[in-house]
Amino acid sequence: MTQNWDIIIVGGGLAGYVAANYLAKTNLNILILEKGKSVGGRARTKKVNQQYFNLGPHALYRKGKAKPILEELGIHICGKSPKLGGILIENNIEYVAPFSPLQLFTTRLFHTKERREWIAVLFKLMSIKPENLAQQTYQQWVMQVAHSKIVKSLLYTLGRLATYCHAPEKMSAKVTVSSIKKAMGGVLYLDGGWMTMIGQLHHRAIRSGIHVQPHTFVKNIEPTQQNQIKLDLSDGREILGKNVLCTTGPHELNDMLSKKMAFPQRNFFTQMIPVRGATLDVALKQLPKQKRLFAMDTTKPLYYSVHSGYARLSEDPMNAILHVFKYHHPDEHIDSTITKNELELFLDKLQPGWQQYVISKRFIPNITVNQRLPQIGNERMLQSSKTGFPGLYIAGDWASPDSILADGAICSGKQAAEEIILNEKRKNHANNE
Numbered sequence: 001m002t003q004n005w006d007i008i009i010v011g012g013g014l015a016g017y018v019a020a021n022y023l024a025k026t027n028l029n030i031l032i033l034e035k036g037k038s039v040g041g042r043a044r045t046k047k048v049n050q051q052y053f054n055l056g057p058h059a060l061y062r063k064g065k066a067k068p069i070l071e072e073l074g075i076h077i078c079g080k081s082p083k084l085g086g087i088l089i090e091n092n093i094e095y096v097a098p099f100s101p102l103q104l105f106t107t108r109l110f111h112t113k114e115r116r117e118w119i120a121v122l123f124k125l126m127s128i129k130p131e132n133l134a135q136q137t138y139q140q141w142v143m144q145v146a147h148s149k150i151v152k153s154l155l156y157t158l159g160r161l162a163t164y165c166h167a168p169e170k171m172s173a174k175v176t177v178s179s180i181k182k183a184m185g186g187v188l189y190l191d192g193g194w195m196t197m198i199g200q201l202h203h204r205a206i207r208s209g210i211h212v213q214p215h216t217f218v219k220n221i222e223p224t225q226q227n228q229i230k231l232d233l234s235d236g237r238e239i240l241g242k243n244v245l246c247t248t249g250p251h252e253l254n255d256m257l258s259k260k261m262a263f264p265q266r267n268f269f270t271q272m273i274p275v276r277g278a279t280l281d282v283a284l285k286q287l288p289k290q291k292r293l294f295a296m297d298t299t300k301p302l303y304y305s306v307h308s309g310y311a312r313l314s315e316d317p318m319n320a321i322l323h324v325f326k327y328h329h330p331d332e333h334i335d336s337t338i339t340k341n342e343l344e345l346f347l348d349k350l351q352p353g354w355q356q357y358v359i360s361k362r363f364i365p366n367i368t369v370n371q372r373l374p375q376i377g378n379e380r381m382l383q384s385s386k387t388g389f390p391g392l393y394i395a396g397d398w399a400s401p402d403s404i405l406a407d408g409a410i411c412s413g414k415q416a417a418e419e420i421i422l423n424e425k426r427k428n429h430a431n432n433e
Contacts, residue, residue: 013041045193086294372398
């Protein structure tokens with residue numbers, strides 16, 4: 001294999017493949033290195049007993065930034081949007097979720113005064129400009145706009161739903177409110193799981209001549225005196241790149257970067273807090289209670305959704321694929337046994353007798369959902385995918401100033417590709433003068 005590359009992309013997830021597909025329009029030779037045995041990162045989908053399991057619950061914003069970028073690349077997205085609504089559990093009592101006009105006026109969750117307050121807060125939420133909240137935490141904003149306990153609780157629940165983050169006292173109000181507004185515009189559950197996106201991006205990259213090497217870990221990244229970047233690989237090889245795009249997490253990137261490199265963002269990356277959760281992914285022959293497709297607990301950070309109600313996720317259309325999820329607080333100690341019991345008890349409440357219909361189930365106690373808990377001031381350090389070191393770029397769900405999750409990964413992948421292309425044009429122009 002060629003040892004000198006114009007572009008080396010570290011990481012074969014959404015950010016890496018989106019960047020690769022934009023860069024494929026150039027005549028540069030490109031290599032993707034993926035540490036896993038298969039590509040996809042957290043967008044992987046595993047087929048178990050003819051059922052398709054995403055790595056926990058995944059949803060794509062219908063009105064987010066990712067969808068038009070994927071469409072621009074010719075990626076076909078197939079799936080349906082879940083209906084607004086479902087069940088909210090407040091102190092172990094079930095209520096209709098007040099997320100649609102009809103439910104808002106029929107739910108018994110509110111007293112009259114609280115109902116009026118919730119309507120006013122929803123109007124404020126949908127009309128506010130998130131950039132005006134750049135200096136506030138989400139908790140500070142909630143305390144400003146809400147007075148009753150239940151309305152505050154609902155706003156925190158919406159924040160968890162839209163961001164997977166369970167730390168309102170730490171989270172940026174700007175990013176959280178922006179994510180809620182996108183989520184209120186609807187989401188898509190994808191037929192065949194999220195791997196359908198990665199599969200299309202991968203095949204397009206291969207057809208464009210991009211090389212992909214899985215099961216290859218990068219141990220060290222450092223500059224050379226020839227204005228190139230050297231990567232030491234786990235198999236003992238050394239390869240050189242004019243440009244290197246890292247789509248790993250910030251802590252992993254810090255570990256890879258040679259201590260010889262004067263890297264201005266190193267401390268910033270060290271301070272980033274990953275967003276974590278626990279997931280119970282379940283395939284059932286049928287749902288004991290067919291109409292119960294979505295629920296959240298307002299007093300505990302718990303989520304439940306039947307994704308197969310809107311997407312084809314099984315070879316048998318009668319089967320049900322659902323996810324039960326707990327949003328972890330960054331400071332909490334995680335006990336796997338207690339967490340698993342908590343998720344199963346939540347499912348017992350919503351789908352009593354579910355165990356007798358199990359085809360497959362998978363419990364992951366501590367999964368990284370996003371590599372950066374969005375905090376105040378992060379965007380100042382993430383305005384560009386350039387690292388301050390010539391030829392080294394970043395992308396990933398953590399690397400976008402205004403977005404997280406798939407929106408962050410896909411937006412930053414496109415931005416990094418555009419910056420690399422622009423830099424190459426400048427170099428060529430300088431060489432031709």
